[in-house]
Amino acid sequence: MLPFLIVGGLGLALLLISLVIGDVLDHFEIGDGAISGTALAIGMTVFGAAGALTASSGLELVWAYVVAGALAIAAYVVAVLTVRSLARSSDGEPASAVGLTGVATASISPAGGEVSLDGPGEMERRLAYADAAIDEGARIRVIAHAGSRVKVVADQS
Structure with a gap:
């Protein structure tokens, strides 16, 4: 043995x-x-x-x-x-989040914030930043994707 x-x-x-x-x-x-x-x-x-x-x-x-x-x-x-x-x-390349919409789960500023996106495969929250302040709970749209962070604007639709 x-x-x-x-x-x-x-x-x-x-x-x-x-x-x-x-x-x-x-x-x-x-x-x-x-x-x-x-x-x-x-x-x-x-x-x-x-x-x-x-x-x-x-x-x-x-x-x-x-x-x-x-x-x-x-x-x-x-x-x-x-x-x-x-x-x-696994292709190693994350899918682009540009164009996805979601909700700000924390206040977003140029320094940072957090969002939850409504796209396929988007189960977790992402770090986000914006040129103008966006309040928590506001609808957002992704305009740029850099690494794990996304740049967002307030969604007007």
Whole structure:
């Protein structure tokens, strides 16, 4: 059972490192991204856990390796496919908020404020600024988008 605990422990350590500082193997061009440090860590952790559980259930040790290996490969494949799917779905470019309307959730001035926008995917509040003061609760319209901040004017419609 010791080999399962060692491999599982190393996988858990690699997983924690990957979650804290990023994918460790991301900087190596191995198989065009076929090897992911996070997916490898998941596979190692599943191998260790499945092997330890199978070995402790009283089955022969060979079956512990077979079950642990099969589950580890399945976990690795699922993790790689999930990471690739997530990477394809994120383009890194936030959608422009110019033209969206919303409500001032705090007073807005040239120094700053906060708005809630009515656009698709706009679930959180954004930092905002304006050339003229806008009171809390007033309808606004976005005229510029810079990073995470938006420039707004009072909506006259």
